[in-house]
Amino acid sequence: LIGVTVDKEKDFSGWYQQILTKGEMLDYYDVSGCYIMRPASYAVWEQIQKFFDEKIKSDGVANAYFPMFVSSKVLEKEKDHVEGFAPEVAWVTRAGSSDLEEPIAIRPTSETVMYPYYAKWIRSHRDLPFKMNQWNSVVRWEFKHPQPFLRTREFLWQEGHTVHLTHEDAEGQVLRILDWYEEIYRELLAVPVVKGVKTENEKFAGGKFTTTVEGYIPTTGRGIQGATSHHLGQNFSKMFNITVENPEGSDKPKIYTHQTSWGLSTRVIGVMVMIHSDNKGLVIPPRVSQYQTVIIPVGLTSKTTKEVVDNVYSSCKDLESRLKASGIRVTSDYRDNYSPGWKFSNWELKGVPVRLEVGPKDLANKSVLAVRRDTGAKVAIKLDELDTELPKLLDAIHENLYQTAKEKFDEHRVLVHEWSDFVHQLNKKNVVVAPWCGVPECEDEIKDKSAKQDNGEDFEVDEKAPSMGAKSLCIPYSQPELKAGTKCIRCEKAAINYTMFGRSY
Ligand SMILES: O=C1CCCN[C@@H]1CCCn1cnc2cc(F)c(F)cc2c1=O
Numbered sequence: 001l002i003g004v005t006v007d008k009e010k011d012f013s014g015w016y017q018q019i020l021t022k023g024e025m026l027d028y029y030d031v032s033g034c035y036i037m038r039p040a041s042y043a044v045w046e047q048i049q050k051f052f053d054e055k056i057k058s059d060g061v062a063n064a065y066f067p068m069f070v071s072s073k074v075l076e077k078e079k080d081h082v083e084g085f086a087p088e089v090a091w092v093t094r095a096g097s098s099d100l101e102e103p104i105a106i107r108p109t110s111e112t113v114m115y116p117y118y119a120k121w122i123r124s125h126r127d128l129p130f131k132m133n134q135w136n137s138v139v140r141w142e143f144k145h146p147q148p149f150l151r152t153r154e155f156l157w158q159e160g161h162t163v164h165l166t167h168e169d170a171e172g173q174v175l176r177i178l179d180w181y182e183e184i185y186r187e188l189l190a191v192p193v194v195k196g197v198k199t200e201n202e203k204f205a206g207g208k209f210t211t212t213v214e215g216y217i218p219t220t221g222r223g224i225q226g227a228t229s230h231h232l233g234q235n236f237s238k239m240f241n242i243t244v245e246n247p248e249g250s251d252k253p254k255i256y257t258h259q260t261s262w263g264l265s266t267r268v269i270g271v272m273v274m275i276h277s278d279n280k281g282l283v284i285p286p287r288v289s290q291y292q293t294v295i296i297p298v299g300l301t302s303k304t305t306k307e308v309v310d311n312v313y314s315s316c317k318d319l320e321s322r323l324k325a326s327g328i329r330v331t332s333d334y335r336d337n338y339s340p341g342w343k344f345s346n347w348e349l350k351g352v353p354v355r356l357e358v359g360p361k362d363l364a365n366k367s368v369l370a371v372r373r374d375t376g377a378k379v380a381i382k383l384d385e386l387d388t389e390l391p392k393l394l395d396a397i398h399e400n401l402y403q404t405a406k407e408k409f410d411e412h413r414v415l416v417h418e419w420s421d422f423v424h425q426l427n428k429k430n431v432v433v434a435p436w437c438g439v440p441e442c443e444d445e446i447k448d449k450s451a452k453q454d455n456g457e458d459f460e461v462d463e464k465a466p467s468m469g470a471k472s473l474c475i476p477y478s479q480p481e482l483k484a485g486t487k488c489i490r491c492e493k494a495a496i497n498y499t500m501f502g503r504s505y
């Protein structure tokens with residue numbers, strides 16, 4: 001098994017594929033756009049589930065499970081919600097050797113599956129707020145170039161769907177979930193994100209407004225949507241007749257409920273890998289890593305006496321059980337057919353945050369040598385201080401990964417007021433924050449006019465490559481001061497806000 005043979009800066013997608021497969025996070029599958037999540041990546045998803053499930057349960061959300069199959073009648077219940085998406089709906093048309101009477105869709109999302117039952121179950125305002133979530137997978141038969149974790153035809157996600165008596169109650173829900181999405185990125189994945197609202201062009205058409213957390217991939221200079229939380233207003237309750245009687249009296253008209261829906265998917269794993277991993281392989285943030293540390297015996301040669309060898313191995317095993325008992329996710333590598341050096345690169349490839357080297361000399365000093373995966377720094381830690389020093393070291397690694405990524409994002413998010421500068425900054429792998437008029441046609445124009453090189457030439461169109469036009473990523477909640485008379489970056493209309501634009505995934 002050799003290490004990574006591709007440079008992250010030179011061949012990003014080749015590098016990305018290699019570290020995922022060689023780091024044993026993923027394997028390719030014979031159905032295009034589908035991948036196998038191996039234990040190392042599934043363990044990351046489990047940590048995210050544990051964190052987020054605890055948050056939403058504290059918020060009164062109940063998990064449930066609805067069928068993955070949707071009849072065409074039900075799916076097409078809301079024409080324009082689904083119309084634009086029709087090309088990516090996967091259908092079951094046959095079972096065994098006989099065709100089905102009616103084709104049955106595989107859920108691409110579950111609004112049309114769940115909401116008819118919401119209408120049936122919700123009667124009184126005392127049933128509100130009504131909050132459910134599903135941990136499931138959905139299928140979207142995307143035709144764009146598939147990318148592991150980032151764009152796959154099946155992916156795992158959670159989809160939350162809540163029902164409220166008032167617009168304000170629903171709005172509170174949308175923002176609470178968005179904060180927890182940001183916390184998943186910052187506290188678990190060590191990834192900085194910008195919170196904001198989607199523009200009319202980019203929001204979920206079936207909703208009232210969409211909030212989002214936006215990430216940034218330094219190697220490509222592209223923005224990436226991290227997760228979304230929608231205020232659906234009364235659009236779906238009017239369509240599915242989800243109503244409650246008026247609390248002020250049954251003589252008053254029924255109230256159409258106010259809803260939210262929100263989703264975060266296994267795409268987050270791709271974002272984490274692209275930002276933190278390097279040319280030695282994966283770098284996994286400690287709070288989501290399958291193993292936080294790996295114990296490796298060192299300093300044993302053919303000349304080492306059996307007594308010393310046995311002492312090293314028994315000390316390693318004691319250390320392993322002690323660390324496990326203190327809640328550290330630890331593994332060890334006692335394979336005697338590989339050298340320590342080989343093991344060091346193998347566990348670096350897998351991105352384990354800390355390796356502990358244990359040899360006769362270390363034990364003589366009652367210490368072990370801890371080596372950080374993020375900086376490579378080595379530090380001797382006293383054996384009897386490991387229980388307190390190792391968690392601190394893991395937190396220091398998390399903090400370093402986060403701060404490094406945050407500095408890069410902050411450095412590559414530039415404020416722009418002239419159109420000529422807008423394209424230039426994109427070509428320097430930046431996302432831009434610019435005054436904008438809020439007019440959808442203007443956004444279309446920005447997308448068209450920004451797919452340019454600095455010399456004004458178009459990029460050669462390659463349908464395989466992602467587009468070079470800048471989309472709006474979000475209207476950041478944290479807004480620069482908009483001075484009176486500020487003009488839109490693209491057209492001469494008055495700017496109404498600062499919007500973040502960027503080439504994106
Ligand atoms: O984004 C979320 C969060 C979780 C619940 N759903 C919302 C909106 C999903 C928007 N969306 C996204 N993609 C879709 C793909 C389809 F093939 C299709 F039929 C419908 C959709 C579709 O509605």
Ligand SMILES: [Mg+2]
Pocket residue numbers: 140
């Ligand atoms: Mg899509």
